[in-house]
Amino acid sequence: MVMSVTMAEINGMSRETFVERFGAVFEHSPWVAEQAWARRPFASAGELHARMMSIVLNAPEEKVLALIRAHPDLATRMGIGSLTAYSAKEQQGAGLDRLTPEEFGTFSSLNAAYMERFGFPFIFAVRGRGKDDILAAMRERVGHSAEEERKEALEQIGRIAAFRLADLIAE
Template structure:
């Protein structure tokens, strides 16, 4: 993937900006749209902070839609290019039938309890670490897990911006 220069992002028209950054938050281009007027950004960190502030200041139902926009980990359904790359890097595209069954059961249990998919920044994690995290977090309370899911989205989106944007 070709990196975009931060200076170029700061100079893009609104539509180009949203097209370029609209996929950073899973199926939620409204996040990029919501921070376009905050330009210019001095750094990737400043861009990321502006994007996460859009999420933090959004109505609860909108945030819930963002959480629900994420795919189940290990799914065999079509996912965004970002998600496919991240899950492939963690080996989730190469699950044994037993691993797939376990992950599917944990995903179902998690969604039933919290109303949104299990969200984890999988970059640098193994399949076993991911399953262990699922097993632990399904025991969380609803408020704590919502906050953890948003923290994980923060990590995911920071990784994505770092991959996409060249600060120089």
């Protein structure tokens, strides 16, 4: 388990240590932490999060799309190779590692339909949510427009990052 660090410790970190500690907050996208390091000092975890989100929202479209596409499908068989430790823990916490064969089939079908429609995986901040909540959101969001879903995906990524930062920072 990674120990929480204080804002003073974060602000004093070398670039290498900062990226090592926070590079996985945004799924397979350490470039966010790399750019955030130069924007120190941070007064709070909220400020660090806001600056990281600003980096994401102001990045070139191809980088933003790569970040969105870096997220795993929800409820895939948890052959942990493609899942980061964060994603595996989050999905397990939502019960997505304990689906019945029928539930797994439903998730797989909805994931495929979503990917076909939008070109990126369904993203949902699953912490504190259960499989029924996630399924309801999938069913609703697959009918959204591409613009709505890109915006929603980035909002969900922001929520996921906030949860992960809260786990890493002692305030």
